[in-house]
Amino acid sequence: MSKIEVGVSFSENPNVEEAVREASIKLRAKFSSAKIDLCLVFFSFSREEVKKLFPNIKLVLSPSLTVGCSLPLLIAEKRVFSKGLILIAFSNTRVVGGLSPFKDNILEDTEKFIWRLIRRVKGERRFFLCLANISGFSPDFLRGLERGLGRNFPLLGLFSHKEYNLPSFLLYNEDVLRGEGIAGLLFLDDLGAFFEINSGFTPLGKEASVDSFSKDIIYRIDNSPAVYFYKNYFGEKVESSGEYFQRVSRRYPLGFKTERFPSYIISSPVKLNPDGSFKLFKEVPSSKVRLTIPIRDKLINSVEETVKKGKFKSPKVAIFFEGFNRFRFLKFFYPSQLEALKNLLGDIPLVGGVGFYHLGLLSSFDLNLGHFIGENSFSILILGDK
Amino acid sequence: MENLEFLFSSGVSLFFFLISLTIIIFLSIFSLKKMDRIRILGKEIRRLENSLREMDEQAKLIVKTDLELSKVQEELDKRVSGLLALQRLSQSLSSTLEEESLFLAIREDLISDLGFSSCLIIVKKGDSLAVPVSIGVNDEFKEMIASQGGAGFFRFLISKEVISHKELPPEFEYLFQKSSFKSFLASSIQSKDSPLGFLILGNIFQEEISGGALEIVEIFSSQLAQSLENIHLFEEVFRSHRELEEKVKERTKSLQEALEKIEKISRLKSEFVSAVSHEFRTPLTSIKGYASLLVQERFGKIPPAVRLRLERINQQADTLVNMINELLDIARIESGRSKIEIQKIDLSETMKKIADYFYPQLKEKNLQLILTLSSLFVEADKSLLERVFINLLSNAIKFTPQGKKIEIKCEKKDNYAEVSVRDEGIGIPQEDLENIFKEFYRIDNPLQKEVKGTGLGLSLVRNIIKAHQGEIWVESKVGEGSKFIFTLPLAQESKI
Numbered sequence: 001m002s003k004i005e006v007g008v009s010f011s012e013n014p015n016v017e018e019a020v021r022e023a024s025i026k027l028r029a030k031f032s033s034a035k036i037d038l039c040l041v042f043f044s045f046s047r048e049e050v051k052k053l054f055p056n057i058k059l060v061l062s063p064s065l066t067v068g069c070s071l072p073l074l075i076a077e078k079r080v081f082s083k084g085l086i087l088i089a090f091s092n093t094r095v096v097g098g099l100s101p102f103k104d105n106i107l108e109d110t111e112k113f114i115w116r117l118i119r120r121v122k123g124e125r126r127f128f129l130c131l132a133n134i135s136g137f138s139p140d141f142l143r144g145l146e147r148g149l150g151r152n153f154p155l156l157g158l159f160s161h162k163e164y165n166l167p168s169f170l171l172y173n174e175d176v177l178r179g180e181g182i183a184g185l186l187f188l189d190d191l192g193a194f195f196e197i198n199s200g201f202t203p204l205g206k207e208a209s210v211d212s213f214s215k216d217i218i219y220r221i222d223n224s225p226a227v228y229f230y231k232n233y234f235g236e237k238v239e240s241s242g243e244y245f246q247r248v249s250r251r252y253p254l255g256f257k258t259e260r261f262p263s264y265i266i267s268s269p270v271k272l273n274p275d276g277s278f279k280l281f282k283e284v285p286s287s288k289v290r291l292t293i294p295i296r297d298k299l300i301n302s303v304e305e306t307v308k309k310g311k312f313k314s315p316k317v318a319i320f321f322e323g324f325n326r327f328r329f330l331k332f333f334y335p336s337q338l339e340a341l342k343n344l345l346g347d348i349p350l351v352g353g354v355g356f357y358h359l360g361l362l363s364s365f366d367l368n369l370g371h372f373i374g375e376n377s378f379s380i381l382i383l384g385d386k
Numbered sequence: 387m388e389n390l391e392f393l394f395s396s397g398v399s400l401f402f403f404l405i406s407l408t409i410i411i412f413l414s415i416f417s418l419k420k421m422d423r424i425r426i427l428g429k430e431i432r433r434l435e436n437s438l439r440e441m442d443e444q445a446k447l448i449v450k451t452d453l454e455l456s457k458v459q460e461e462l463d464k465r466v467s468g469l470l471a472l473q474r475l476s477q478s479l480s481s482t483l484e485e486e487s488l489f490l491a492i493r494e495d496l497i498s499d500l501g502f503s504s505c506l507i508i509v510k511k512g513d514s515l516a517v518p519v520s521i522g523v524n525d526e527f528k529e530m531i532a533s534q535g536g537a538g539f540f541r542f543l544i545s546k547e548v549i550s551h552k553e554l555p556p557e558f559e560y561l562f563q564k565s566s567f568k569s570f571l572a573s574s575i576q577s578k579d580s581p582l583g584f585l586i587l588g589n590i591f592q593e594e595i596s597g598g599a600l601e602i603v604e605i606f607s608s609q610l611a612q613s614l615e616n617i618h619l620f621e622e623v624f625r626s627h628r629e630l631e632e633k634v635k636e637r638t639k640s641l642q643e644a645l646e647k648i649e650k651i652s653r654l655k656s657e658f659v660s661a662v663s664h665e666f667r668t669p670l671t672s673i674k675g676y677a678s679l680l681v682q683e684r685f686g687k688i689p690p691a692v693r694l695r696l697e698r699i700n701q702q703a704d705t706l707v708n709m710i711n712e713l714l715d716i717a718r719i720e721s722g723r724s725k726i727e728i729q730k731i732d733l734s735e736t737m738k739k740i741a742d743y744f745y746p747q748l749k750e751k752n753l754q755l756i757l758t759l760s761s762l763f764v765e766a767d768k769s770l771l772e773r774v775f776i777n778l779l780s781n782a783i784k785f786t787p788q789g790k791k792i793e794i795k796c797e798k799k800d801n802y803a804e805v806s807v808r809d810e811g812i813g814i815p816q817e818d819l820e821n822i823f824k825e826f827y828r829i830d831n832p833l834q835k836e837v838k839g840t841g842l843g844l845s846l847v848r849n850i851i852k853a854h855q856g857e858i859w860v861e862s863k864v865g866e867g868s869k870f871i872f873t874l875p876l877a878q879e880s881k882i
């Protein structure tokens with residue numbers, strides 16, 4: 001059983017040519033003459049600048065497969081920076097990947113994309129890493145992945161949504177750069193992967209019951225219009241001011257209790273309807289709901305608790321994605337979170353970014369928990385030998 | 387029988403009645419117990435409900451407090467962001483000494499981090515106002531503020547600290563009509579000596595100015611004033627330095643020109659002396675020749691008085707010839723035309739030879755010559771070196787009275803040979819010591835004037851020693867004597 005090799009390098013140079021030169025050369029030095037099977041790239045440059053990025057990576061590293069996406073902020077070790085790039089190179093790794101646009105139907109387009117990847121595969125499929133920018137109903141996207149890969153297939157992903165005015169998201173694969181679509185990597189054979197999505201928000205107040213909902217809209221809670229739930233805590237202003245409602249609901253999202261997952265599933269209402277119902281980002285997870293509150297220490301502890309669970313024989317890299325909301329809450333204390341994370345990881349390189357939304361199986365420990373979409377959450381993926 | 391039956395049936399009825407009563411009593415007791423339990427459970431439920439209600443109330447309180455705290459936190463975050471941005475700005479401002487770079491360092495992202503959407507900086511340029519920084523500001527407003535109206539606003543700001551849009555006097559409202567600011571803060575930029583300009587930081591989104599923003603604007607304007615003052619000071623210093631450099635360059639040029647003139651004059655002098663000396667030599671040779679012939683009575687006998695005078699003519703002609711020769715030597719050495727033939731010379735041998743040459747004069751004046759010589763070799767022109775010894779010893783003999791001593795010493799000093807000629811003669815006054823080596827210099831002393839000489843001997847000695855990379859100086863005391871000392875570099879093998 002051959003061991004996978006992983007190398008990580010990054011550059012904070014705001015000049016794209018210099019950044020790619022610095023990072024590529026460092027990585028090539030680590031790999032010497034070994035063949036690089038996959039180069040995963042996270043970058044924060046503009047579309048114009050990115051045109052100079054990938055040709056230089058190919059020149060120095062000559063990877064068999066290059067996949068990348070843009071992020072507003074990048075994380076490398078204990079640092080967060082807004083301009084630069086991160087390269088994660090894999091050697092001795094069997095992987096297939098690709099990039100595909102969305103045309104008419106997200107569910108079908110996603111399913112077809114996965115099938116095209118699977119058709120190229122000979123061998124056991126282990127893990128799917130997904131990067132996407134979608135418009136439309138996000139649970140359809142998740143359903144497309146499930147139908148393509150199979151229910152409860154280990155997957156983790158990062159995605160942006162066109163509807164919610166997020167910074168522009170670029171996806172790259174083999175000289176193709178897209179603003180919308182899905183890029184995916186299907187890892188094969190003996191790759192070990194630990195992953196989990198969590199949030200760290202703390203439930204507060206008494207549990208309420210969702211009496212009436214449909215897909216992603218909650219109509220009534222505790223026999224009253226849904227907005228009353230927030231009115232109970234924050235007063236009349238939530239009903240009269242859409243801006244105040246958004247501000248409050250973003251800071252105090254709803255926590256849904258499920259039997260399957262020990263932590264509360266967190267979801268923020270994204271829109272208040274005139275009839276007092278509100279729309280969530282994803283499908284309503286359960287009927288038991290509480291208000292949740294971000295407490296700084298608990299947000300940081302949740303990351304520590306999550307990482308402590310991951311026991312590995314030979315971990316090679318930790319990829320960490322942070323949701324915008326959590327990053328905003330932690331703000332000046334964000335370095336403390338990275339410090340705590342890095343202390344637990346030790347020598348394992350830590351890279352990632354502050355991105356958008358997370359999707360995938362909630363945890364690698366119980367694949368029956370099912371797939372999940374999170375917006376006030378973080379996700380961590382540790383890859384290594386099985 | 388009927389009674390028995392009656393009794394029996396009554397008994398049975400009673401029995402069943404008792405059973406029923408018992409059952410009823412049991413059930414009642416049981417129900418009562420259950421009711422108790424239910425009551426207790428009911429109380430428990432009510433208690434739990436109250437707890438939940440309390441918890442919910444507490445949660446509301448927590449949330450309310452958290453919301454208030456988060457507002458404060460947001461305000462604090464803004465302040466911290468603003469201060470961090472101010473720190474970055476301060477670093478940029480203090481890292482340059484050029485006005486243009488200073489203003490370029492004030493960027494849109496920094497202004498945004500300070501909590502404003504727009505920034506306008508106006509500075510005084512002579513009698514008018516210039517706008518070196520304009521971020522998020524439309525041209526109309528910019529032009530308005532840089533005009534005469536802006537000058538009035540500037541004068542108003544000088545007497546204030548920081549003013550907000552709420553404190554804008556009515557007479558200046560027209561200036562801001564085109565600005566699209568919902569709120570702003572304005573402050574003058576003042577150095578210690580004078581007002582340099584003013585700045586306006588505006589917000590097109592927010593109507594309220596936070597308390598921290600005032601402090602930020604104060605610090606910003608103060609830093610700007612400091613940086614501008616530093617730049618002006620630096621420019622002044624740089625200008626003065628440049629002017630000084632120019633002056634030094636000019637002065638150096640004048641000095642250079644003066645030196646060149648002097649060198650030219652000196653060269654011309656040497657050439658003149660050389661030319662004139664050559665011209666003098668020819669007639670002098672004739673004078674000497676004819677005088678000699680007459681003394682030798684080639685043209686007939688001559689009376690003794692005539693002989694005496696002819697001999698004097700001969701002597702004076704010799705003196706003139708010596709003077710001319712020395713002048714020519716000096717001129718040649720000075721102009722570099724003298725052919726110096728370097729060879730390795732034993733100083734002690736040379737000195738002994740010259741000493742022998744002066745034996746008759748020494749005997750005549752009963753002078754004792756003491757030689758303390760080391761065998762030292764120098765690289766020098768033999769004839770010129772001999773001339774040095776001749777001139778020095780000759781002077782020593784001339785200026786030393788009868789019966790006294792003359793001492794010549796030669797010793798090694800580091801990589802040099804040091805030669806000294808000491809006499810017990812009349813000595814040289816202190817005020818004449820530095821001039822003694824000048825051409826034609828004669829000491830103003832009746833005793834000195836009695837002794838004949840060209841006044842060129844020591845000048846020639848100095849030129850010869852200098853041409854051999856040596857030094858010469860004199861130590862002397864009137865009435866006690868003089869000591870002439872010179873040094874010459876030793877020949878290679880003699881060096882350490």
